[in-house]
Amino acid sequence: MFPSRCLIAVTSLLTLSIAAVAQHPPADAPVSIMVVANFHMSNPGHDIHNVNAGDVLQPDRQAEIEKITGALASFHPTEVMAEWPADVASQRYAQYLNSTLAPSRNEVVQLGFRLAKASRLSHFYGIDADGDFPYEPVQVFAQAHGQSQLLERANVEMEASTQTQTALLQSKGITATLRYLNDPVLLSHSNSFYRQMLSVGAGTQQPGADLLTAWYHRNFLICANIVQNAHPGDRIVIFYGSGHAFLLRQCVTETPGFVLVEPNSFLPQ
Known part of the structure; x- marks a missing residue:
C-alpha cells in the first residue's frame, strides 16, 4: 500500500493533469460552433427588408432576453462572436463590463455582450467584414431586359418573411422569432433569394x-475571422443577422474540425 503522503501526492498530480488537459485540449479537439441567426434589434434600416423590432429595452423584453441568454449559457461558450468590427466590439465590451457603456438596443449588446458576461468571458470577438452589395446594377439590368417580375417575386417572398418576423415579435416575442429564424429549412429557403439573382444577366x-460574388466574398471574410480566432476544444456562439446564417453555417460544416450546434436545441421553447 502507498503511504498516505504518496497517495496525496499522486492525487495532486492527477488533479493537476486533469486541469492541464482542460486548459490545453488536444490539437485535434473539435471546435463546437453555434450560429444564432438574429434580427436587428435597433432597427437600423440598412437591409432591403427590415423587421420592426419595437423597443427591446422595455422590461418585458429585457426579461425575455435574460431568459434567452441564460439558456444559451448552458452551452458553456468559451468564446462569443458577433456582427461588429473587431476594434469596436473589443472596446465596447470592455465598457460593458465596466458598466460605462450607454444603454443600447443593438443585438450585439443585448445578446452577445450579455451572454459573454454571463459566461465570465474577458474578451469579445467582433468578426464582421466590410463588403459591397451591388444590387442596383441587378435592378437596372432586370428592368432593361424584361426581368423585373423575377425581382418582384423574390422580394415579395423576402418581405413576407420579414412581416412574419414582425408579427411573431408582436404576438409571441423574441424567443419565438429566434426559433423561427434558426429553423434550418427556413434558412435554406431564405438563401434562395440570392440564387435567383443568377438569372439576371447575359453574356x-x-x-x-x-x-x-460580392456577397459571398464578405461572408468568406467573416468565415476567415471565425477560423482564425477558433482554438481546439472551443465552444463558440456566433450572433449574426439571419441573412448571413446559411453561409456561416456552411462555413462551419465544411471546415475540418468544426462541429455545427443547432441553436434551437438550446433556445427556450
Missing part, C-alpha cells in the same frame, strides 16, 4: 453573378 454582363 459578359452578369450583375446577378457579381452580386453573389
